[in-house]
Amino acid sequence: MTNEYIPFLSKIKEIVKHTETEYTFRMTYVGEVRPGQFFEVSIPKYGEAPISVSGIGEDYVDLTIRKVGKVTGEIFELNEGSCFFMRGPYGNGFEKENYQGKELIVVAGGTGVSPVRGVISYFGEHPDEVKKLHTILGFKSPSDILFREDLKIWEQQMELILTVDSADDDSYRTGLVTKYIPELELDNIHETAAIVVGPPVMMKFAVAELLKLGMKEEQIWISQERKMCCGLGKCGHCRMNDTYICLDGPVFCYSEGKKLFD
């Protein structure tokens, strides 16, 4: 009988600081993992926090962490070479089969970019697996922008729209991500797939825009952020209707996901 609650120690290979409160920690990890899944990271005495996988390599996973609480506050004190505890990965994550061969639209806002970073990078590096890749990323302000290094690469690889809610200088596109959805030039709406991840309100309106374009609910995938505590379908906090987000989600096809309510 294995004890799923026992975490393993993982070493910080590298830290990328995006903003003062958002760092990506590259953690040693060998094993199966998909973008959109999450780990419970922990610092003993402070607790656990669910963090979604923002990047995947042969011997590592990237965890982009926002400093918002006790645990993440402690993690931010750590340096490269030190360790913290992890258990997981949990959840279903994004399955690339759902998007292969299609024109893929990724719409993400704020820290919602983390769970889709792996998807964007994968199809950026394997452009032949999708017909075309459109990415719309939104952040509050220029100082909130994550993955700047990736953005430079993605710009070359795909059609990338980066927007901020507001900015002091005019070198940035401004406005909500929803503003740019109608402007997408799509070859064939019936052969598209979309991924939408971000704050609840943003997801709601972004999906509405995509539906307006003529996409079907079955073509859209969303990721639900809820309180994850055990990650094992036991603690109940993440439940919506008959669904345990940590087991059955967080990624849902919108036709299913829309039926869930809090």
Add this chain to the structure above:
Amino acid sequence: MDINTKKLKKNAFRVSKVRGLTASRVRVPGGCCNADVMQQVVDIARKYGNGQIHVTTRQGFEIEGIHMEDMDKVNEMLQPIIDNLQINQNEAGTGYSASGTRNVCACIGNRVCPFGNYNTAAFAKRIEKAIFPNDLHFKIALTGCANDCIKARMHDFGIIGMTEPQYAPDRCVSCGACVKGCDKLSVDALKMDNYRIVRNEEKCVGCGVCVTKCPTRAWTRSEKKYYRLTLMGRTGKKNPRLGEDFLIWADEDTIVKVILNTYKFVKKYIDPNAPGGKEHVGYIIDRVGFAEYKRWALDGVVLPQETIVKDNIYWSGIHYR
């Protein structure tokens, strides 16, 4: 008509403003009586009174409009009430044997009220049994919790129910209901630390709010019941004031002994020239000094270890004189 008004008053009747008419004062210790008593009061009011009954501030009934010549008959009719309420009496059929020591009042207490920390009426009756009949002017009130609905602090002796909250950490779910309750409804004596509750024992007034708020029985009441005894609150012309804490976390026996000791103290120190032989105990202590009173009050009292005794008491209130 030849009436000894002193005897009349001692017999719990009143000299009213209407010549020849009196009123009978029925004491109900703890303010708790059954319907039979009520019916008997009604019967007296109908037969010998004018049909009016005043519900007194001291939780008695004052049967109005009785002719002074009917007092003996009224006393006979009072007997079943006196028996029912188990009031001590010198001679059956003669009504109340004293009136100086007033009816012992109480809020409804834990018979009904969710906040009450003990059976106030039962304790009131115990005190009544211990002190009545007595002509000395004592006012005693008991209240179930620190809300003090009976206004015990305006009495010579105020008895405020307390419980020492017992915390079982392994039943605590850190919901914070007790912390919030203590903050909003009481004295903010609870804090959450390390997901567990820490009680500031010095601040805690033993009101029991945490116990009523706790959804898992992590907080329960102490097996022992505790009381805060406040002293010498009063109304009146000269210096109305609230009673001050004397004993905190005291037990029932101690309180009964302190009250009885106070009777001895008053007998010793009461001004022999006081008008009508009536001097309030509070003024006697003001005159004699608290230190001397305390010596008398605690004479022969074995206090529970946890009882806090105030070294000194400084009353305030309004001084009109």
Add this chain to the structure above:
Amino acid sequence: MGKRVSSDEMQNIFKILQKSYDVYGPKIYQGTGCFSDTDVVRYGLLNSWEEIVWNQKSDYSFKEVLLPISETILYFTENEMKTADGAARQRLIFLKSCDFHALKRLDDMYLKNGAEDYYYRRMRENTVFAVMGCKESGKNCFCVSMGTNRCEEYDMYIFQDENGCYMELKCRELEELLWDYGQNVQEKPIFVENNEVHVEVPEKLSNTIHQDSMWQEYGSRCIGCGRCNFVCPTCTCFTMQDIFYKDNPKAGERRRVWASCQVDGYSDIAGGHSFRQSQGERMRFKVLHKISDHKKRFGYHMCVGCGRCENVCPEYISYIECLQKLKEKEGK
């Protein structure tokens, strides 16, 4: 077929059981109620056969024996984690049929919903269950409506009446222990067949029931204390807590403690967002779980009809009344 045992014999049997098991059952905790001079009936280690409370349902369910309110799951020093030891002895739990049905819900949640829960499994494996036959229905019981009034899969059945006890043993270990006791008789286990309260669970609620205005009314009444969850034998939610020791800050433990979907903070996520902020939404979340959502996932209703939530609510919010309201709205 089972055995008849006299009251005297039952005391001996109890002593024998105590040798092999920690015996738990509903008992009176005097003076520990919310209000002064009130008692609580809840589960605890039994010291004698007489301690068991038969004539009323326990205020809190048996679940705290299997799922402690606060359970240390890991001990840690700075870079090491260690699984907390489990209970050393086997347990025998006396419980009524409704609670025995609740056990199935706990099993499904902790053993089948995702990976097996190590701590529950460990506890469950070492526990046997003795179902106490109810002589009569309790206050606000509606087990018959929920189909939980009868059960069969118990390890032991026991019914107490004026003549002593009727006992059935279904597990080998107990059979061997109690072989020599009692008279074989042809009796049948007795279960309650009627309740005063009947509940018709709405099976065809509309998809928009969560938007119904009925929930708002609860929002103004519910105080979010969580008692309904804590007394419920089928509520299983918990929260993890890490603590460090005051005298040795380098060491500490990770615990899990009961959680309530009615209490503030239940759905808060890091960064400040929280779902279901009103008590009305929380009431809806709970009630629909009990009689709709759970069935969609597991194929049967979560609620066992024990009526404890009905009895405990300090604001007199009636779960039974709520189900009736839902029934009236069914199909509309």
